[in-house]
Amino acid sequence: MSSMDYLARILKPGTALALAALFASLLNAQNTAPHFERNGDRHALIVDGKPFLLLGAQINNSSSWEGTLPQIWPALADLHANTVEAPVYWERLEPAKGQFEFGDVDRLILGAREHNLHLVLLWFGTWKNGQNHYVPEWVKSDVKQYPREISARGKLLDVMSPSSSNNLAADKQAFAMLLRHLKSFDGTQHTVIMIQVENESGAIGTIRDHSPDADKQFAAGIPAELAQSLHLPGKSSWTSAFGADADERFAAYQTAHYIGQVAGAGKAEYALPMYCNVWITYPVHALENRDRASAGQEYPSGGPQQANINIWKVAAPAIDLLGPDFYSDDFSLFKEVVHDYARPDNPLFIPETALSKSFGRDLYYALGAGAIGFSPFGVDYTGWTLKAHQLPNFLAQDFAILAPMEDVLAQLNFDGKLQTAVETPGEPRKIIHFGDIDAVVSFGFPQHDGEQPPGTHDADGRALVAETGPMEFVVTGVDASISFRVTKTFGDAHNEQLEILTANQGQYKQGRWQTERIWNGDQTDRGLNFHQDQPAVVRIRLHTIPLHVLGSASNRPGLQP
Numbered sequence: 331m332s333s334m335d336y337l338a339r340i341l342k343p344g345t346a347l348a349l350a351a352l353f354a355s356l357l358n359a360q361n362t363a364p365h366f367e368r369n370g371d372r373h374a375l376i377v378d379g380k381p382f383l384l385l386g387a388q389i390n391n392s393s394s395w396e397g398t399l400p401q402i403w404p405a406l407a408d409l410h411a412n413t414v415e416a417p418v419y420w421e422r423l424e425p426a427k428g429q430f431e432f433g434d435v436d437r438l439i440l441g442a443r444e445h446n447l448h449l450v451l452l453w454f455g456t457w458k459n460g461q462n463h464y465v466p467e468w469v470k471s472d473v474k475q476y477p478r479e480i481s482a483r484g485k486l487l488d489v490m491s492p493s494s495s496n497n498l499a500a501d502k503q504a505f506a507m508l509l510r511h512l513k514s515f516d517g518t519q520h521t522v523i524m525i526q527v528e529n530e531s532g533a534i535g536t537i538r539d540h541s542p543d544a545d546k547q548f549a550a551g552i553p554a555e556l557a558q559s560l561h562l563p564g565k566s567s568w569t570s571a572f573g574a575d576a577d578e579r580f581a582a583y584q585t586a587h588y589i590g591q592v593a594g595a596g597k598a599e600y601a602l603p604m605y606c607n608v609w610i611t612y613p614v615h616a617l618e619n620r621d622r623a624s625a626g627q628e629y630p631s632g633g634p635q636q637a638n639i640n641i642w643k644v645a646a647p648a649i650d651l652l653g654p655d656f657y658s659d660d661f662s663l664f665k666e667v668v669h670d671y672a673r674p675d676n677p678l679f680i681p682e683t684a685l686s687k688s689f690g691r692d693l694y695y696a697l698g699a700g701a702i703g704f705s706p707f708g709v710d711y712t713g714w715t716l717k718a719h720q721l722p723n724f725l726a727q728d729f730a731i732l733a734p735m736e737d738v739l740a741q742l743n744f745d746g747k748l749q750t751a752v753e754t755p756g757e758p759r760k761i762i763h764f765g766d767i768d769a770v771v772s773f774g775f776p777q778h779d780g781e782q783p784p785g786t787h788d789a790d791g792r793a794l795v796a797e798t799g800p801m802e803f804v805v806t807g808v809d810a811s812i813s814f815r816v817t818k819t820f821g822d823a824h825n826e827q828l829e830i831l832t833a834n835q836g837q838y839k840q841g842r843w844q845t846e847r848i849w850n851g852d853q854t855d856r857g858l859n860f861h862q863d864q865p866a867v868v869r870i871r872l873h874t875i876p877l878h879v880l881g882s883a884s885n886r887p888g889l890q891p
């Protein structure tokens with residue numbers, strides 16, 4: 331007898347039906363593969379029926395090996411990551427044409443399960459950092475069958491030509507086999523929650539491919555779907571539409587179209603969320619008269635860089651998101667990049683960032699912009715980026731605070747209830763607005779009465795405030811104090827005063843709030859203080875007193891409006 335039949339037998343008919351429906355919907359949520367959902371302009375990565383906040387960590391390029399895996403797990407634990415991003419090497423997956431080996435992939439999945447982590451697999455296929463270094467030997471050594479890009483000067487590059495149908499067919503086949511295997515090995519457990527298709531695609535060494543096939547395609551002009559979607563009526567040639575950028579935009583279309591088809595072949599087997607990471611275009615600071623970085627030299631030409639996002643969105647619809655890798659301490663640039671990639675048609679995800687002091691500041695800023703996840707690169711104890719058991723605390727502290735409440739934060743962010751404030755140099759105070767309530771965030775300590783807050787040495791103070799109910803907020807931060815007030819216009823108009831009812835320090839356990847102690851007195855009178863190295867989360871309940879109910883304020887001393 332099935333569990334449903336058994337329930338129907340022992341319960342009253344109405345109750346049994348309701349329970350069966352609940353059971354079925356829970357089961358359905360569990361069985362649905364990870365996917366993206368959109369709520370207006372906001373996005374969520376749904377895993378097992380709930381929004382998931384991906385607190386990730388990417389291991390080094392050569393760390394997905396049996397011998398190195400033991401050195402990755404402790405680093406991930408020290409960071410408090412909930413997801414590991416790990417490469418799958420095409421050269422290992424298909425060592426001979428048509429012969430597939432899934433041992434590396436299975437080992438990663440089983441290891442992730444054992445360490446209570448989710449897994450994002452990175453498909454190192456046709457592209458890895460704008461080159462072809464992970465294609466199998468049988469591809470690398472047969473340039474006739476598997477053609478390369480050719481530069482304008484006729485040089486054969488270590489980049490596969492995206493104009494070649496053989497290259498595409500070979501990558502599609504391998505990627506589809508990988509996804510078929512994942513469906514059978516992990517289709518019910520959902521350890522693997524997302525796939526990165528290729529790695530920092532585009533070409534290093536040329537702006538566009540000049541192979542005979544590519545030249546033919548360039549001469550054939552802009553594909554109709556692209557011209558129509560980008561509203562380029564009457565522009566049939568690449569040059570008439572894009573002028574001096576024609577070669578680069580052509581490269582973007584070729585690359586995106588190829589990768590979109592690889593992703594599509596994978597999704598036909600198992601429709602996991604799929605994204606492409608981006609070697610972005612950084613400004614050139616080296617020489618003042620260089621006004622822009624050059625495609626194919628300073629970044630791989632044709633990848634999903636800022637200026638190519640629109641082309642990629644049209645040419646690769648099977649790719650759910652384009653995620654910028656960010657390797658700079660320039661916070662203004664980070665804000666620009668977030669602005670470029672956080673779009674109604676593109677969930678924000680930072681798949682790679684440096685192991686630097688900017689990590690916490692950028693993480694909070696991205697969360698405030700609705701990010702579904704964030705991940706530093708090079709997190710393992712192989713010695714390449716970190717010495718054994720020496721993960722600096724400035725990297726661990728933020729995930730340590732956020733990880734226990736990852737589900738709650740993911741849902742609040744999807745609902746548009748989560749905001750953050752991040753310090754910028756010279757601005758030690760920021761205000762976050764929640765309707766009639768302001769959260770006033772002051773950075774740096776000590777904070778003396780009657781003085782502006784000092785700010786922090788590295789301008790990296792940060793705070794997170796999320797509205798969990800009417801006049802109720804979850805608050806945390808680093809090097810920041812947070813106090814609440816009624817907004818000027820509202821408070822003055824209504825003569826309202828805001829008070830704290832309770833400020834409870836604690837944490838979420840399996841989605842339920844647990845109070846550890848109540849903050850009051852010095853711990854609340856000058857805002858909720860969050861110091862470096864003293865991680866805390868506070869759930870605060872406020873109320874307002876409408877002073878006019880006590881009589882006209884102007885009649886009573888001390889209560890002048």
Ligand code: DGJ
Nearest residue numbers: 391459529530655682707
């Ligand atoms: C970005 C790439 O995507 C990674 O695989 C790795 O090569 C890092 N750069 C190294 O900084």
